[in-house]
Amino acid sequence: MKVTVVGAGNVGATCANVLAHHEIANEIVLLDIKEGFAEGKALDIWETSPINLYDSRTIGSTNDYKKTAGSEVIVITSGLPRKPGMSRDDLIATNAGIVKNVTAQAIEHSPDAKIIIVSNPLDVMTYAAYLTAKIDSRRVFGMAGVLDTARYRAFIATELNCSPKDIQAVLMGGHGDTMVPLPRYTTVAGIPVTELIDKSKLNAIIERTKKGGGEIVNLLGTSAWYAPGAAAAQMVEAVVRDQKRIFPTCAWLQGEYGLNDIYLGVPTKLGKNGIEEIIELKLNDEEKEMLYSSANSVKEVMEVLDNMDVMSS
Numbered sequence: 001m002k003v004t005v006v007g008a009g010n011v012g013a014t015c016a017n018v019l020a021h022h023e024i025a026n027e028i029v030l031l032d033i034k035e036g037f038a039e040g041k042a043l044d045i046w047e048t049s050p051i052n053l054y055d056s057r058t059i060g061s062t063n064d065y066k067k068t069a070g071s072e073v074i075v076i077t078s079g080l081p082r083k084p085g086m087s088r089d090d091l092i093a094t095n096a097g098i099v100k101n102v103t104a105q106a107i108e109h110s111p112d113a114k115i116i117i118v119s120n121p122l123d124v125m126t127y128a129a130y131l132t133a134k135i136d137s138r139r140v141f142g143m144a145g146v147l148d149t150a151r152y153r154a155f156i157a158t159e160l161n162c163s164p165k166d167i168q169a170v171l172m173g174g175h176g177d178t179m180v181p182l183p184r185y186t187t188v189a190g191i192p193v194t195e196l197i198d199k200s201k202l203n204a205i206i207e208r209t210k211k212g213g214g215e216i217v218n219l220l221g222t223s224a225w226y227a228p229g230a231a232a233a234q235m236v237e238a239v240v241r242d243q244k245r246i247f248p249t250c251a252w253l254q255g256e257y258g259l260n261d262i263y264l265g266v267p268t269k270l271g272k273n274g275i276e277e278i279i280e281l282k283l284n285d286e287e288k289e290m291l292y293s294s295a296n297s298v299k300e301v302m303e304v305l306d307n308m309d310v311m312s313s
């Protein structure tokens with residue numbers, strides 16, 4: 001069982017470290033364009049194996065895609081992160097070319113792989129990978145909702161001073177400030193969260209969640225990596241262990257929720273075939289309006305991508 005992580009930077013290396021530590025794959029190939037960088041990170045991770053007591057091997061590669069051949073899952077984290085003052089969408093100019101180039105090379109060597117995109121702007125980079133890979137959309141999807149719900153759940157756990165393990169939540173829409181957390185579908189050990197946290201406090205948590213990426217960017221000067229890397233690894237695990245887990249995933253919609261030809265965050269079932277089901281929740285009018293407004297902002301950036309020279313060359 002082999003998994004490739006492209007981009008050995010903050011998110012990619014963290015993801016590889018979690019994959020190795022939890023023995024989610026026997027072999028984890030970490031690839032980066034920077035000479036020696038992935039090799040160094042992979043070696044450092046492998047040297048934790050006698051301490052953390054696991055057998056998974058991490059192998060580094062400077063742009064040699066032959067080493068990635070036969071991967072079951074490819075996680076793409078290559079690309080620039082944002083800095084304070086930038087939006088994720090500002091990254092499209094650099095990251096579209098990177099994601100296109102990486103996807104083409106990776107899928108050539110692992111034609112049966114599932115591809116998980118992490119690079120931003122997430123929904124549109126997932127679309128770029130789908131256009132490039134030319135494989136079934138169920139095998140090309142993006143990581144955002146697992147991270148965004150983790151933030152939401154962590155904030156709820158802080159507010160209630162309870163274990164984050166007991167908080168279940170779903171969140172939909174694009175990976176940006178228009179994302180749609182759904183308090184009606186949020187529970188604390190089965191208890192609706194609306195019974196435990198009053199409306200104004202819950203609204204404040206929702207607003208913080210929507211801007212959760214930006215909060216870290218402002219603190220660190222670059223974007224988050226521990227939670228994003230762990231979130232991507234959890235999605236890999238669901239696929240390689242065929243767990244059929246229900247995660248919010250950036251998925252290609254063909255009529256679901258009345259939306260067509262768009263990559264957007266929706267609840268899905270993840271297993272060995274990638275996205276095995278898109279779950280259609282009943283949304284009320286207010287939730288639908290928020291989802292459609294989020295879809296409109298994603299569509300606008302998808303159109304920018306469609307008109308970029310890099311996508312037609």
Ligand SMILES: NC(=O)C1=CN([C@@H]2O[C@H](COP(=O)(O)OP(=O)(O)OC[C@H]3O[C@@H](n4cnc5c(N)ncnc54)[C@H](O)[C@@H]3O)[C@@H](O)[C@H]2O)C=CC1
Pocket residue numbers: 006007008009010011012031032033034037077078079080081082091095098101102117118119120122143144147175222223224225228
């Ligand atoms: N979907 C999500 O929820 C999240 C997405 N991100 C995004 O993930 C991406 C990576 O973030 P970080 O790891 O913090 O950045 P980073 O700068 O630490 O790492 C990115 C790595 O990509 C490599 N790279 C660039 N072009 C490449 C190419 N053509 N082939 C192979 N490797 C290449 C760079 O050399 C660098 O090592 C960013 O676009 C960021 O916005 C970050 C956090 C959460």
Ligand SMILES: O=C([O-])CC(=O)C(=O)O
Pocket residue numbers: 081082088120147175212213214216217223224228
């Ligand atoms: O905020 C960013 O630029 C990185 C990201 O997507 C996140 O941490 O949610």
